[in-house]
Amino acid sequence: MSQLNDQVKSFKKSLNANTMLGVKRVATGTTTKQDDRSNKGPNATIANNTRRAFDGDKRKKPKKTSVYSQPADTGSGTHAMSQLYTVIQFLKDSDGPQSVVSITSRTKVNITKNQALWDKLASNNKIDFDPVNQTFCYKPxxxxxxxxxxxxxxxxxxxxxxxxxxxxxxxxxxxxxxxxxxxxxxxxxxxxxxxxxxxxxxxxxxxxxxxxxxxxxxxxxxxxxxxxxxxxxxxxxxxxxxxxxxxxxxVAEPKVKRAKTRNKKIKITNTHLSHIDLSKDYVPKK
Structure with missing residues (x-):
């Protein structure tokens, strides 16, 4: 009987020991200095050993502000006439000849890749083109x-x-x-x-x-x-x-134009019936 009691006691001791090992340390709202120091160790996250704790406290992300699609900044545009206008305006604001590199960098229009645009710019009566130096200048x-x-x-x-x-x-x-x-x-x-x-x-x-x-x-x-x-x-x-x-x-008053009377010649026909009175009914002779 005493042997049985000893076994029960040893079982309870082992049970209590296993229970203490499985208890989690739950962080409370207030921490002491001792807890603070212990949390700085390599096992600081042992009480909450999760992926979130490992990666850091990822708070709830704020909702992203909805950004609706806006018209793209097309710059000088893609139409040939709008590009020509952009280049001419740049040359107008520049007080001197401008190279092709300067035009491209400032207007984002590469006139060397568009032969039609190049020809229109070089032949414009308000633009001076220097074929030797390959420069363009506005001509006021x-x-x-x-x-x-x-x-x-x-x-x-x-x-x-x-x-x-x-x-x-x-x-x-x-x-x-x-x-x-x-x-x-x-x-x-x-x-x-x-x-x-x-x-x-x-x-x-x-x-x-x-x-x-x-x-x-x-x-x-x-x-x-x-x-x-x-x-x-x-x-x-x-x-x-x-x-x-x-x-x-x-202002002189306009004169009223009167219709001219023309003497038209009337051609008389049936002259051979002039002796017959046509206003009377014809009565045949008996």
Whole structure:
């Protein structure tokens, strides 16, 4: 009997020992310094020895923002005319000849692989092609490459009036800055649109800047301009005519064309029956 009790006790001991070996260490919300130190060892993940723990704590990935398909950046396009336009615009913005390599790198258009595009560019009347150096250059209407060039051009045109800014815009990429510099120095006069952009450029001729007496300027400033409604009457009282009178053209009234009467010759037929009265019914003779 005692031997049986000893076997039962030894069995229970072995059972308790196996139970302790199979218990998992469950991490709690708070850790002590001792646990911290133990977790730094090579068996730190033994309590949660899974693939996820091995690979690292892979938190739930945030949802990817849906990206809808957008139009691709086609750059210069694939159509020959759009590519030609892109190259010409690049040459227009460049102040000098451009090589084929420069054109290709800046516009993404390889004109060497498209003979039709090359021919159109080389034969364009606004493009200068140098066959020796294989360069292309935009040919503006007016050759302006500096501030002095613009001033010289306006001086040569002073007797013809001002010059439209839009006609000069393609001549020089820095034209806007040059205009503002010359206007600030008082060398040119600029007529601007409602947005403040240059519209017409004039040379400010010093010969036309006549000195005026201060008294005359005061008299000029003191003149009161009548209201718009009273202005025609005041002009009439002063013996002056408005511009409407000068510009009005007398339009002659169109003459009514009368139809011409033509004397048509009437050919008379059946002259051999002139002695018979055809208005009466025919009554045969008995």
């Amino acid at each position: 209407t007016f050759q302006i490459k500096s501030q002095d060039d613009l001033l010289t051009l306006l001086i040569s045109m002073k007797d013809s009036g001002g010059m439209d800014y839009k006609d000069l815009k393609d001549s020089y990429s820095k034209l806007g800055d040059v205009v503002e510099d010359l206007a600030g120095e008082g060398q040119i006069l600029v007529v601007r649109n409602k947005d403040g952009n240059p519209r017409v450029l004039f040379y400010n001729d010093p010969e036309q800047n006549t000195h005026m007496d201060k008294e005359f300027k005061t008299m000029w400033s003191d003149i009161k301009i009548p209201d718009e409604t009273d202005l025609p009457k005041e002009l009439e009282n002063a013996g002056l005519k408005t511009m409407d009178v000068f510009e009005k053209k007398v």
